Amino acid sequence: MEIIVAKKILNANDQIAQANRARFDASRVLAVNLLGSPGAGKTTLLEAVLPGLAKTRKIAVVEGDLATSRDAERIEAIGVPSMQINTAGGCHLDANMVSRAIGTFELDSLDLVVIENVGNLVCTAGFDLGEHLRVVVLSVTEGDDKIEKYPPMFQKADALVLSKMDLLPHTNFQVERMRENLQRLSSQARLFPLSVQTGDGIDAFVDWLESAMRRDRRDR
Amino acid sequence: MHEIALVQDLMDTAVQEVGRAGLTGRIVRLKLSVGRLSCASSEALRFAFDVLSPGTCAEGASLEIDEVDGLCRCRACGSTRPSSDLLASCAECGSPDIVLEGGRDLVLTSIDVEDS
Numbered sequence: 520m521e522i523i524v525a526k527k528i529l530n531a532n533d534q535i536a537q538a539n540r541a542r543f544d545a546s547r548v549l550a551v552n553l554l555g556s557p558g559a560g561k562t563t564l565l566e567a568v569l570p571g572l573a574k575t576r577k578i579a580v581v582e583g584d585l586a587t588s589r590d591a592e593r594i595e596a597i598g599v600p601s602m603q604i605n606t607a608g609g610c611h612l613d614a615n616m617v618s619r620a621i622g623t624f625e626l627d628s629l630d631l632v633v634i635e636n637v638g639n640l641v642c643t644a645g646f647d648l649g650e651h652l653r654v655v656v657l658s659v660t661e662g663d664d665k666i667e668k669y670p671p672m673f674q675k676a677d678a679l680v681l682s683k684m685d686l687l688p689h690t691n692f693q694v695e696r697m698r699e700n701l702q703r704l705s706s707q708a709r710l711f712p713l714s715v716q717t718g719d720g721i722d723a724f725v726d727w728l729e730s731a732m733r734r735d736r737r738d739r
Numbered sequence: 740m741h742e743i744a745l746v747q748d749l750m751d752t753a754v755q756e757v758g759r760a761g762l763t764g765r766i767v768r769l770k771l772s773v774g775r776l777s778c779a780s781s782e783a784l785r786f787a788f789d790v791l792s793p794g795t796c797a798e799g800a801s802l803e804i805d806e807v808d809g810l811c812r813c814r815a816c817g818s819t820r821p822s823s824d825l826l827a828s829c830a831e832c833g834s835p836d837i838v839l840e841g842g843r844d845l846v847l848t849s850i851d852v853e854d855s
């Protein structure tokens with residue numbers, strides 16, 4: 520006997536993601552999903568921008584990795600509370616993991632929650648965590664063909680941080696080629712070329728985050 | 740390899756639906772529609788199913804996977820066609836201003852249950 524069902528798989532994830540988003544909204548917290556390859560510079564970017572933001576904003580970080588609490592320790596070291604999730608081999612964070620992690624935070628007292636996802640340009644794109652904004656970090660040492668090779672990751676990004684710009688002269692990365700591909704995706708992503716080494720471009724990214732937080736407060 | 744998590748969810752959903760239909764027999768076939776933009780690979784789904792199904796009521800069931808495209812809509816000329824190429828230009832007028840809708844879901848479409 521055949522049963523016709525038409526049931527979406529991962530619906531459970533989407534439902535929990537919606538619930539996470541509702542919790543963030545109720546507490547007026549801006550939630551950011553930070554994505555990119557391992558070594559793209561996600562944690563380093565947080566180390567560079569969070570101390571300044573933390574002067575006026577209350578921030579917490581969720582760190583996703585297969586193993587170790589190294590990144591959470593790096594974030595704690597700059598005085599920002601953080602919570603490590605070990606996925607034990609899992610290639611992405613899902614909404615349920617994030618739900619448990621934010622349960623340990625006093626959400627009402629926070630302005631910004633950053634969720635650093637597992638380093639991965641494929642699987643992480645398919646899981647809504649309940650974030651408001653997706654920020655993808657791509658380093659110039661990874662090559663300018665990554666948008667063509669992993670389009671879903673870049674299409675849904677709200678911001679694309681082009682990291683390690685200080686290394687650009689040592690690579691064959693063509694920023695123009697990457698920019699064209701981003702346009703071909705009809706992506707809405709704002710582009711932020713920057714270097715944590717020299718500090719160039721950091722301010723523009725911080726301003727963007729600040730204005731997103733202000734917008735977030737007005738909307739709710 | 741998040742296909743393991745997907746197949747786990749697939750099997751949980753299937754068992755739930757069989758129970759809801761008031762049936763008790765073994766599952767002999769599952770039909771799955773996989774969007775080509777879903778970031779899931781059919782091959783990895785089959786492998787995960789082979790690993791996870793033994794010992795469950797879906798043991799030995801066949802997994803039929805139908806890969807589906809999204810719909811590419813041109814914002815310049817309005818034409819539409821099935822596609823999964825996020826970087827394509829319009830096949831009609833050549834405009835790069837396209838939007839791709841759908842093709843991102845994994846849907847359990849049908850379950851065959853052995854008559855008991």
Ligand SMILES: Nc1nc2c(ncn2[C@@H]2O[C@H](COP(=O)(O)OP(=O)(O)O)[C@@H](O)[C@H]2O)c(=O)[nH]1
Nearest residue numbers: 556557558559560561562563682683714715716
């Ligand atoms: N030269 C240079 N190296 C960087 C920059 N940002 C990060 N890195 C280095 O890239 C490596 C990986 O950074 P990390 O933040 O741990 O990457 P994650 O895996 O994305 O969190 C580290 O050795 C960083 O020091 C940058 O702007 N310039």
Ligand SMILES: [Mg+2]
Nearest residue numbers: 561562590635
């Ligand atoms: Mg990191």
Ligand SMILES: [Zn+2]
Nearest residue numbers: 813816829832
């Ligand atoms: Zn057209």
